Every structure is written in structure tokens, then in C-alpha cells.
Amino acid sequence: MNLRRVTCVLALVPVVALAQGGPPPPSSGLDLPRAANLVGMSEAEANAALDKLFADARSPKRDCAALINSRTRLVFTRSKVTKDYVKKNVDGYLWLARCAEKQKYYALMADLSDDLLWADKSLHPELMARALLGLNSPKGALKTLEQAEKLSAKDPDIALTFAKVQCRTRDWAACLKSADKTVKLVTKPGSPEGKETLNRAHKYRARALFHAGKLDEATKAAALSEKLGGDAADLAELRKAMVPAKTYKAVVEVDALAIAPLGIYHLIGKREDSKGLARFYVDDIGEDRQFRVEAGIEGITSTQTKLETMLKGQSVVLDLTPQLLPSFDPTALHSARTVQLNLKVTALSPKGEQVVYQDSKPIELLPRDFYPRASFIDEEKSQAQGENGYLAAWVTPSHKSVEAFLSEAKKRAPRNTFSGEQAATIPQVKAIFDTLQAKGVSYVMDPEVNMATGYGQRARLPADVLATTNAQCLEGAILYATLLEAIGLQSAIVLVPGHAFVAWRTSPKDVLPAPKPRDAGVVLVADAGDADAGAAVDAGAPTSEDGGKPEEELWRTRPGDYQFLETTLTHDAYFNYAANEGLLEFEKYAKARKVTFLSIPELRRQGYTPQPYQ
Structure with missing residues (x-):
């Protein structure tokens, strides 16, 4: 037997671990690969490039579009700076951060702010708040500002950023209050910095007053902002919106x-x-x-x-x-x-x-088979926001094709029936595995789809996979999660970088008091740390002659634990081997905290229901 490891390409997205009971599965919020992982650059080259970046940023003729690109962030991820270096280049950091905000490179802006706050926690914390707002985290932005205000209650930049966040979250009364406070805190209204701060403050005042129905005052605030160099197009949109507002109130x-x-x-x-x-x-x-x-x-x-x-x-x-x-x-x-x-x-x-x-x-x-993995939240496209819980919509246990398949699969199950968690779960999962293998279900590569606003993946539903007998790894994981939910087991989809497989929660009946090696069906080791635990494997486990040794294929569980299955091995591996590979895969990425565990029962409780179409 030719056993091989296969992987499939899944885009990495920020995720939330979802599990119910059992051992808490690790989780991480994964971004797309940072530029540092994509392009080689030595530390010395990065430091030299950083010096040039700051020099260009200080130039009155600075070109933000030329300064800010994917290479800019690469410089910061590869360079090594000291706190003294950061403090000597605060003005350069500020100009670059402003350019990053203008170009909507919010991840880079957060990197810049992170350096400043590392050097001195009082160095422009409002930059981090504005970056977090750009990255679609207004709550994080407000928390950052609240902490910053404790250090400097009379900083107009902090008050102005409060107004920006509050206007974005449509808290108009708070926005107006913060904008008014900003106007009072500006100590040098005639300076370029003072004019820019007042310009933005009056813009936020105009918007807040507009939504409060104070249209005349809003018009005056907009005029003040424009006089100070405000964005003419933005203010024109506001004035345009005032026309129907005055007519229809x-x-x-x-x-x-x-x-x-x-x-x-x-x-x-x-x-x-x-x-x-x-x-x-x-x-x-x-x-x-x-x-x-x-x-x-x-x-x-x-x-x-x-x-x-x-x-x-x-x-x-x-x-x-x-x-x-x-x-x-x-x-x-x-x-x-x-x-x-x-x-x-x-x-x-x-x-x-x-x-x-x-x-x-x-x-x-x-189409219904298009799974929207994530949408970009900045122009750099290095940060994406997704909601993996939507995968539960593809887990469709009530489809008639699922019922037909299980009618066939239960012939391989103990007593020709599926009893869910009321009986040992492993023989039931093995029956499904063996039936899919007998049908010739095999692995194909994943079709990822890139869009201007994000990326997604074509993932067919279990009914389509059963009809064609080929599945990419995400489809295979969804298929197994569907079948396991249909027989009453708590299934889960496990996402790791570039791959997906399945897990299910075992039953106390899965742990046998005296497991016997090479018994018919599936017997398992109670616990790897238990000296009395007997060695046991699937009766048909691979041997050294066909791709593995029985003692290498042992896998283990305890009552209530999750067991894992490498679904891409359905076509050409024995069940125990695929289960062992799933466990090893999970442990490998769990150690690195790069696992996303999507518990289907938990997602159901949160309202993620199956697609209603047959």
C-alpha cells in the first residue's frame, strides 16, 4: 500500500476557537503571511532601508503612495531597532504613520505605533487607536484611548481620535463633545499642526451636528473645516446630504x-x-x-x-x-x-x-458552494477578517443523500446500527470511513478564489461529494462532520495552516477495560501515560510490508476527549493510520498554537444552521 501525506491550501484568516466540553483546543488569530515570510531581506539591508524611509518621510516633497507599499512593512518586520533609535526618529515615524493611514495600510500603521509605544508608552498612542479603527476594531481603539487619556488628559490628538472613533460608531453626542474638547485644547491654532487638528475637529463637529438635526450649525462647522484645508469632496458629500435632510427633516x-x-x-x-x-x-x-x-x-x-x-x-x-x-x-x-x-x-x-x-x-x-473565507480590511491586504463559523452551513446532515449513504454504511457498524454517543463511537466512525473508502472517495486540490475585496473557496456540499466521490480537504472535512453529526456525534472541523480535517468527541464506552491487540474492529490505547494500557490496533492496520508498523499506528483517547481523523487519507489508508495522522497533525499545530477548532454543536447553539436547500 502506498501511503502518502497530502496537504491542501487553505487561506489563513483570523479565527475564534469554538469548542464545547472536553480538552480546550488551542486557538490563534492568524493573519495572512506577513511580508517578512515572503521576501528575503537581511537585517542590515532592512536597517539601511529604514534610514532612507525616514529621510524620505521628512522631505517636504514626500510622496505617500511611493513611500507606502508591501516592501515598507517588510522593512519594519526585518529591521532591528533600539529604543533610542525610535526616540530619535519620532518625526519620521509620525510622517510614515500618517502616510500609512492615508493609503489605508493600517497593519503597517499599527507596526509603526507599536515601535513608538515600545520605546515610550506616551509616544502618540492615538496612532494605535486609529490603526485599530482602520482594522475594524473600534472597541480596541476606544480602550487604547481610555488608557492614553489617563497619561495625558489634555492632549488634543487623543481628544480628536476619540471624536473620530465615536463618529465612526455613530455615537454622535460623544463625538460632538470630543470634537468640541479638541478645539479648546489646541494651543497653537496658527501652526500647521494646529490648523490640521482644528480642520478635522470641525469636520467631526459638522457630521455630529448634522445627525443631531442642527443643520445650520453643521453648515458653519463644515465651512470652518473647509477654510482650514478640509477635504472638499468629503465636505461636499456632507452638504449634499443636507439638502434632503432640510426638506424631509x-x-x-x-x-x-x-x-x-x-x-x-x-x-x-x-x-x-x-x-x-x-x-x-x-x-x-x-x-x-x-x-x-x-x-x-x-x-x-x-x-x-x-x-x-x-x-x-x-x-x-x-x-x-x-x-x-x-x-x-x-x-x-x-x-x-x-x-x-x-x-x-x-x-x-x-x-x-x-x-x-x-x-x-x-x-x-x-453560488451556494462559494464559501467566503475572509474580506480584506486594509489596502495592504495583509490583514483579513473572516468568520469561520459559516462553515457550519455546509454541514448538512438532513439531506436525503446523507440518509441514503448512512443506510448503506450502517451495515458495517456494530449491530448494523448507529447509536451516537450511547455506544462506542470509534467503530461507528470506522464504518463511515470504510464505506467512503469502498465508494472510492479520493482527494483533489482545493480551488481557492481571490477577489479584489477578499478571498474565498468553492466548497461543494456533502451531497455533491457523495455523488462525484472526489473531495478537496475542506470538502472532505465537511463531509465527515456532516455524517458524524447525522449519527448523533459531536463533530468538529479542525483548521490548521493550509489544511483541514475532522474531529469528534468520544464516548466513555470507547475506553475498554482490557484492550486486546489485533482484536476485530477497533481497540485503542487508554492513555499513553498509563503503564497498564494495552497495545491495540485495527485488525487491518498497515504492516512494515505495506507502509507502516502496527506499533507506529497506535492512537489514544480518554472518555470525553476529541479524536481526530485525517480525511484526505480515506482513499488509500487504513482507518487507524488516518486516525493516528489526524492526532499527530493536531498535536503538531496545537503545540504551535495554530489550531482553529470549530465545534459543530457549539456553532449550532450560536445560530449557524445548515443550508436549507435540497
């Missing part, structure tokens, strides 16, 4: 998702704190009345409507995800399709109805 803003993957469409906006397909922000700056909010995609969804009663001065956030039409078949879409999301807000009063907002936004509808 309402402020409406809408955020719509750029993509709508059908594989997770049933989850969009359904989980706590998750955004809908369209999120409406409505501020009533006129009178007490009702607002009707509508969203829909013609020919694809119904038109969803929400009615909201609002008092003057009240603000609401409404999420809408219209239902797919019964006439629309999600399984028939095999490639991306751009559709228009129609949006409308109507004010209702005794005087009648008045449309205060109407627009349409393009959305890319993606």
Missing part, C-alpha cells in the same frame, strides 16, 4: 453588503449583532412619526418591509434581509451574478406619505 444612510453568498444567505442578519443585507441608519430630526423601510432584489427576493415609530430626535438602526422567492432556485446559480438591491424609506404622517430616501446598490450574488 430626516437623515438616512444605508450600508449594503457587497456580496451575497447563497450558501450563507439564510444566516445574514439572523444572528445577534450581525448586519443584514442592508443596514439602514435613520435619524428623525423633524417630528414624531412613522417610517417605512423597504429592501428587495427584483426577481430574486421578496420586498421586506419594516415599520418604525420614531420620536423627534430619535435615531434607529434597522437591518433588512429580504427572503428568497420560492420561484428562485439557489441550486441553479453556478457563477457570480450582479443584481440590484432596491432601497426605500418613506415617512408617514397625518399629512400623508413622503419618500425621504430611494436608491439601488449593486450586489454580487454568489
Whole structure:
């Protein structure tokens, strides 16, 4: 037998470990590979490049677009600097950080701030807060600012960054308060730095006043910002928004998702704190009345409507995800399709109805087998944000093809039945493994998909894999997780850098009091640290003649522990060998804290339900 190790390419994304009971699986928040891992550069070369970067950054003719690129971050990840070096180059760090923010290279900006704070915790902590905000962590930004304020309560840069974060999170009252505080704290309003700080402060004041319904004051604040060199285009957008606000006495803003993957469409906006397909922000700056909010995609969804009663001065956030039409078949879409999301807000009063907002936004509808792994959150594309919990939508135990497969597989199970955790789990998993092997299920490479906004992967559902008998590693892990959940076991998908496999929680009945070697079926070592534990293997374990020695294939578990299975070995390995490989794989990456453990039962409790389409 030709046993071989296979790996498949899975993009690395920030992750959250999810497990229920058993040993707590390790977890890490993994970014995409840093530039230092991709390009060779010696420490001496990096230090020389860093000196030149600072020299260019100090130049009045600095070009941020030329200064900031992937190589810039490489310099910082490869260079070695001292605290004295950082302190001598604070101005260079500041200019580079401002350029990084302008170019939306927030990960680089965080690197720069990290150096400054390492040298002296009082060196511009607001830079880290702004980087965290850019990396989509407003809570982290606020926490950083709260700590910084304790060290320097009268720093206008800290107050200004508070305003930036609070405006971004739509805390308009707090934003206005922080912006007003910034104006008072500027000690040199005539200096270039003072003018820039005041410009931004008045911009935030204008936005906060606008959403508070104080349109005349907002107009004056915008004029002050423009006089101080404010972004003309940004301020023009604000003035443009004031026109309907003055007419209808309402402020409406809408955020719509750029993509709508059908594989997770049933989850969009359904989980706590998750955004809908369209999120409406409505501020009533006129009178007490009702607002009707509508969203829909013609020919694809119904038109969803929400009615909201609002008092003057009240603000609401409404999420809408219209239902797919019964006439629309999600399984028939095999490639991306751009559709228009129609949006409308109507004010209702005794005087009648008045449309205060109407627009349409393009959305890319993606096939149900497209798994959106992550979206980029900065222009550098070195940081990505994903939600691996969506994988649970691909775990579809109720599909008719799964039931048909298990009817066949149970013929290999003890007593021709699957009993879940009420019986020993390992013989049941082996029955599934052996049946898949008999059907000829084999491994193929992963089709990863890159997009301008992020990256994803085509991952077919278990029904499709069973029909074609080939699977890439993620599909194989999903298939096993589906089958194990269907027979009543607590399954999990295990993600490690570049690979995926499966795990399940064992039962107390899996531990035999006196295991016998080479017994029929599966017998296991109770614990590697137990001197009395007997050696036991699958009756058909590989020997030295066909690719392995029995004593090398031993694997172990204890009641309630998770056991692992290398699913890519289904085609050409014995069950015990695949189980041992899964365990070794897990232990290898667990030691390096590079494991993401996705417990399917825990994800179900969090609201990640299977795709509803047959």
C-alpha cells in the first residue's frame, strides 16, 4: 500500500476557537503571511532601508503612495531597532504613520505605533487607536484611548481620535463633545499642526451636528473645516446630504453588503449583532412619526418591509434581509451574478406619505458552494477578517443523500446500527470511513478564489461529494462532520495552516477495560501515560510490508476527549493510520498554537444552521 501525506491550501484568516466540553483546543488569530515570510531581506539591508524611509518621510516633497507599499512593512518586520533609535526618529515615524493611514495600510500603521509605544508608552498612542479603527476594531481603539487619556488628559490628538472613533460608531453626542474638547485644547491654532487638528475637529463637529438635526450649525462647522484645508469632496458629500435632510427633516444612510453568498444567505442578519443585507441608519430630526423601510432584489427576493415609530430626535438602526422567492432556485446559480438591491424609506404622517430616501446598490450574488473565507480590511491586504463559523452551513446532515449513504454504511457498524454517543463511537466512525473508502472517495486540490475585496473557496456540499466521490480537504472535512453529526456525534472541523480535517468527541464506552491487540474492529490505547494500557490496533492496520508498523499506528483517547481523523487519507489508508495522522497533525499545530477548532454543536447553539436547500 502506498501511503502518502497530502496537504491542501487553505487561506489563513483570523479565527475564534469554538469548542464545547472536553480538552480546550488551542486557538490563534492568524493573519495572512506577513511580508517578512515572503521576501528575503537581511537585517542590515532592512536597517539601511529604514534610514532612507525616514529621510524620505521628512522631505517636504514626500510622496505617500511611493513611500507606502508591501516592501515598507517588510522593512519594519526585518529591521532591528533600539529604543533610542525610535526616540530619535519620532518625526519620521509620525510622517510614515500618517502616510500609512492615508493609503489605508493600517497593519503597517499599527507596526509603526507599536515601535513608538515600545520605546515610550506616551509616544502618540492615538496612532494605535486609529490603526485599530482602520482594522475594524473600534472597541480596541476606544480602550487604547481610555488608557492614553489617563497619561495625558489634555492632549488634543487623543481628544480628536476619540471624536473620530465615536463618529465612526455613530455615537454622535460623544463625538460632538470630543470634537468640541479638541478645539479648546489646541494651543497653537496658527501652526500647521494646529490648523490640521482644528480642520478635522470641525469636520467631526459638522457630521455630529448634522445627525443631531442642527443643520445650520453643521453648515458653519463644515465651512470652518473647509477654510482650514478640509477635504472638499468629503465636505461636499456632507452638504449634499443636507439638502434632503432640510426638506424631509430626516437623515438616512444605508450600508449594503457587497456580496451575497447563497450558501450563507439564510444566516445574514439572523444572528445577534450581525448586519443584514442592508443596514439602514435613520435619524428623525423633524417630528414624531412613522417610517417605512423597504429592501428587495427584483426577481430574486421578496420586498421586506419594516415599520418604525420614531420620536423627534430619535435615531434607529434597522437591518433588512429580504427572503428568497420560492420561484428562485439557489441550486441553479453556478457563477457570480450582479443584481440590484432596491432601497426605500418613506415617512408617514397625518399629512400623508413622503419618500425621504430611494436608491439601488449593486450586489454580487454568489453560488451556494462559494464559501467566503475572509474580506480584506486594509489596502495592504495583509490583514483579513473572516468568520469561520459559516462553515457550519455546509454541514448538512438532513439531506436525503446523507440518509441514503448512512443506510448503506450502517451495515458495517456494530449491530448494523448507529447509536451516537450511547455506544462506542470509534467503530461507528470506522464504518463511515470504510464505506467512503469502498465508494472510492479520493482527494483533489482545493480551488481557492481571490477577489479584489477578499478571498474565498468553492466548497461543494456533502451531497455533491457523495455523488462525484472526489473531495478537496475542506470538502472532505465537511463531509465527515456532516455524517458524524447525522449519527448523533459531536463533530468538529479542525483548521490548521493550509489544511483541514475532522474531529469528534468520544464516548466513555470507547475506553475498554482490557484492550486486546489485533482484536476485530477497533481497540485503542487508554492513555499513553498509563503503564497498564494495552497495545491495540485495527485488525487491518498497515504492516512494515505495506507502509507502516502496527506499533507506529497506535492512537489514544480518554472518555470525553476529541479524536481526530485525517480525511484526505480515506482513499488509500487504513482507518487507524488516518486516525493516528489526524492526532499527530493536531498535536503538531496545537503545540504551535495554530489550531482553529470549530465545534459543530457549539456553532449550532450560536445560530449557524445548515443550508436549507435540497
